[in-house]
Amino acid sequence: TAPLVIDCDPGIDDAIAILLALAAPEEIALAGISTVAGNKPLEKTTANALRLLELAGRAEIPVHAGLARPLMAAARPESDYHGRDGMGDTGLPAPGTTPSPVHGADFIADTVMSAEPGTVTLCAIGPLSNVALAMTREPRLAGRLRALHIMGGEVFPTEGAPAEFNFGTDPAAAHIVLESGAPISLFGLDVTRQANIAAELAEALRQTDTPVAEAAAAMLDVTAAGGRFVHDACTVAALLDPEIFSGREGQVHVEWRDPAREGTCRFEENGTSHRVVTGLDPDRLLRLIAGRIAKLA
Ligand code: BDR
Numbered sequence: 371t372a373p374l375v376i377d378c379d380p381g382i383d384d385a386i387a388i389l390l391a392l393a394a395p396e397e398i399a400l401a402g403i404s405t406v407a408g409n410k411p412l413e414k415t416t417a418n419a420l421r422l423l424e425l426a427g428r429a430e431i432p433v434h435a436g437l438a439r440p441l442m443a444a445a446r447p448e449s450d451y452h453g454r455d456g457m458g459d460t461g462l463p464a465p466g467t468t469p470s471p472v473h474g475a476d477f478i479a480d481t482v483m484s485a486e487p488g489t490v491t492l493c494a495i496g497p498l499s500n501v502a503l504a505m506t507r508e509p510r511l512a513g514r515l516r517a518l519h520i521m522g523g524e525v526f527p528t529e530g531a532p533a534e535f536n537f538g539t540d541p542a543a544a545h546i547v548l549e550s551g552a553p554i555s556l557f558g559l560d561v562t563r564q565a566n567i568a569a570e571l572a573e574a575l576r577q578t579d580t581p582v583a584e585a586a587a588a589m590l591d592v593t594a595a596g597g598r599f600v601h602d603a604c605t606v607a608a609l610l611d612p613e614i615f616s617g618r619e620g621q622v623h624v625e626w627r628d629p630a631r632e633g634t635c636r637f638e639e640n641g642t643s644h645r646v647v648t649g650l651d652p653d654r655l656l657r658l659i660a661g662r663i664a665k666l667a
């Protein structure tokens with residue numbers, strides 16, 4: 371099994387990513403979760419990570435609260451896109467456990483630096499504040515990762531499209547991470563908008579009668595009523611079945627200084643340091659996620 375750290379802001383699609391990682395014990399060993407302000411303020415994203423681990427009976431996995439605000443940008447006002455609690459207000463109990471006293475950015479750096487080089491994978495599915503802070507504190511971090519799967523940005527947007535949420539929330543952090551030299555696979559809106567499977571996934575999960583599948587289906591109903599996309603789950607799905615996805619090599623830069631364009635991407639054809647994921651097979655993704663989460667007792 372390969373060690374994985376998930377840096378996140380749950381968030382319903384973050385929740386599906388976490389549950390998918392927990393549902394793959396033969397391939398993935400979830401070493402811990404770090405949380406960041408994004409979909410919700412830090413207290414809520416941290417509480418939600420704890421609630422999800424408790425739901426799945428994996429409360430021994432540590433949760434590390436990280437940054438409560440972006441590195442440089444002002445914090446965004448709280449939105450109820452993922453419900454008031456960030457989990458779709460589906461009645462998940464309040465957490466009975468508490469986060470670790472170790473800061474999320476320290477946890478990321480320490481986990482990667484104490485493991486053999488090239489062994490730890492990081493899935494970063496919220497604003498990149500914690501990851502940028504960790505890379506700044508420990509410059510060797512980027513070169514020690516096995517892989518860095520990022521949900522963020524939109525590399526090939528239609529003219530005038532607004533910046534994607536994660537890159538737009540902390541553009542300076544996205545810049546630090548994209549220029550770090552880490553082995554990045556970028557799952558931007560280019561590909562994650564093709565993961566418009568929330569309704570079908572909820573229906574498939576309802577066929578299995580487990581509390582985890584039921585809870586996931588209830589959250590996905592909320593997503594289905596709004597965006598339909600399970601953006602973040604793509605980053606974990608690619609660890610389990612890479613052939614679901616297709617993409618191209620290149621180099622992605624993010625605008626972080628011009629307030630009118632911050633969080634938008636620029637693609638450099640001749641650069642080859644990033645894998646830009648652009649396509650996916652939605653049926654295969656649906657079957658993977660539904661099949662795995664159904665097995666979580
Ligand atoms: C990203 O923004 C958040 O709302 C989702 O959790 C995802 O990480 C999509 O733009």
Ligand code: CA
Pocket residue numbers: 378379380381383384408409495496602
């Ligand atoms: Ca997220």
